[in-house]
Amino acid sequence: MFNKKNLNKIPKMNNIHYIYLIGIGGSGMGGIATILVKQGYKISGSDISSNFIIKKLSLLNIKINLQHDAKNITNNIDLIIISSAIKNNNPELIAAKKLNIAIISRGEMLAELMRFFYGITITGSHGKTTTTAIVYKIFKLFMLDPTFVNGGFLKFSKENAYLGSSKYFIAEADESDKSFLYLNPIINIITNIESEHLDYYQNNIEILKKTFLKFLKKIPFYGCIIICIDNIHNYNLIKQNKNFLKQNIITYGFHKEADLQLYNYQQNGYKSRFYLLEKKKKISLEINLNIPGYHNALNSIAAFATASYVGLDPIMIIEFLKKFKGIERRFDILGHILPYQKIKYKKNIIIIDDYGHHPTEINITINIARKIWPNRKLVMVFQPHRYSRTKNLLNKFVQILSKVDKLFILNTYSAGENIIKKANSEFLTKKIRELGIINPKFINLTDYYDIANNIYLKLKGNEILIFQGAGNINNISSLLISNNFKNLKN
Incomplete structure (x- = not known):
């Protein structure tokens, strides 16, 4: 029977009830496990040792085996999710193949979780975890109740994953193993591109840059690319391909050509202050943060651009930026x-x-x-x-x-x-x-x-x-x- 209340309900995966995660103790894997168990799936998994993530997952009644053993894989498991750290000779992976259980990567599962949402992703060699957290914090303070998956934990709420009730899905997108290519966001932030994780890119940064461009082309024409042009690889990527990219493009940085230009940066102890020139609106805004560093100033403006693009009030965004206290293990x-x-x-x-x-x-x-x-x-x-x-x-x-x-x-x-x-x-x-x-x-x-x-x-x-x-x-x-x-x- 038709029921209006079900209009916004995310459809469950048909014939999938029990999901097992190999390498569940990684931050990305743990975040996915958290979302899946909140959606009502039976979840268990394995890793080689205990950590903070595994202890948090155990509080959600997720059974975790602290070893990789073929005996852990039973024929009542409907789906296996594997971390990018899992090798082909992993005994649980071999057992799953013998039982003909469906096997997908962490990136593929993240893409499926995001499929029915308004996806907002954050990519880049550095800063993506903090930027993801700032975007989430702003949307949360605006009472938008977004879903969220991140590679780090917020300092005070201890969250790195949350199942929300709104259309927004905010996630850190990992380029380290090319898994971000599975995703189809509407908005994407690129913080920077550097010589990092090149073992997945034939030790060639040009291949890495081409992969980022391939990802940007997946964003729909009505979507938005938010990119820091202080980074030379980002700058050239946009300059050389601007005529081919049909999406909205917002550049930010201290660079004089940036659409959102930062200037007059000052740091006083652990706090920082700077000004933001919005060139299209021809207005200047004062920004105060409770986190230090030029890099965090840039991260905060990437989040500002995202929130502004979806129509949130700029003055309120600035007030909410002050409330961000940082990420665990980031200074x-x-x-x-x-x-x-x-x-x-x-x-x-x-x-x-x-x-x-x-x-x-x-x-x-x-x-x-x-x-x-x-x-x-x-x-x-x-x-x-x-x-x-x-x-x-x-x-x-x-x-x-x-x-x-x-x-x-x-x-x-x-x-x-x-x-x-x-x-x-x-x-x-x-x-x-x-x-x-x-x-x-x-x-x-x-x-x-x-x-x-x-x-x-x-x-x-x-x-x-x-x-x-x-x-x-x-x-x-x-x-x-x-x-x-x-x-x-x-």
Whole structure:
């Protein structure tokens, strides 16, 4: 029987009831699992170890196996979703193929979730997680109740996924494995394009740029491309293809040609202020943020452009931008190390946790810290992420990491990659030392307590201690911030 109440209800996937996610502990996979369980599907999954995401999913009564085992795959499973980190020899994947269960990637599932919504995606080499969160926060404060999937967690609500009731679906779109090509948004933001994840693009940035262009062409003619032209690759992409792209295009940045031009940027501690010139309207607006950095000013204007494009009031958008408090592990000030009872002189050490793992991101972290605390020594604990990234960007890593006062380098977080000897942590330490600016220390330990103790004993006090990396390095910072040491000797 026809029922008007069902007009806006998202149709369920026919014959799909039980869904299993292999690699469920990743941020993107965990977000998808959250949406699916809220939609009423039976969800379970697996990963190799527990983390914050898995603990959150367990609270939703999602059963999670902490190992990949063929026995976990049963014939009552209707659909398998796999993370991009899952290899072809994964025993659960092999078992699913033997049982002829439908198998799709994370990107394909995200596309299906977005299919019946007004899709808003955020892409780019850097800044997409924060920008996605700002867009979501604005829409949420406007009471638009959007659905949301992101690669990072908002600081206070601890959300990285939410099933809303409106037509809007806001999502971080991942270019790292080309999975963003599955998506068909109406609005897309491109923050920047850099030499990142080139292993998926034949180590050729030109192929990466062509893939971004292919994605932009998928946006409908009535949709909108919002793009930062401070980035040279973004600038050339639009300049060279503007006549071929039929969509609305809004450029933003400090660049003099930007439609939305930022100017007079000032940073005061952790806060920032700047002005925005809307050239078409010929008006100038003052913007105040509670997050620091040029990059966050740009992220906020990308979100401003998105909200304005769908018709939200600009003055209210500006007020809501002030309410954004940031993302966990993005220049995340965790607090102070409490002086250990046996070593009283090590006082006033501020710990920062940052997810950045590319030289450009690390450089931003260093510059912000120098700006906020110009008179403090900067100590960084860096965990390289992937041997391939270290190999491809070795010289840039050496130059950027040499900008801190003291550097500890941990073993590489491989993310499943095979070891590359001339791109491991010991080799990176050697190359930085050879540059002659600082004398880095390679900590060849695996136990979190041992690493924490090793670092603490070498601190002098009144320092800024930054834990930098996308792997499991935050497990160490959490020990220090909680003053949780064992067998510490001065």
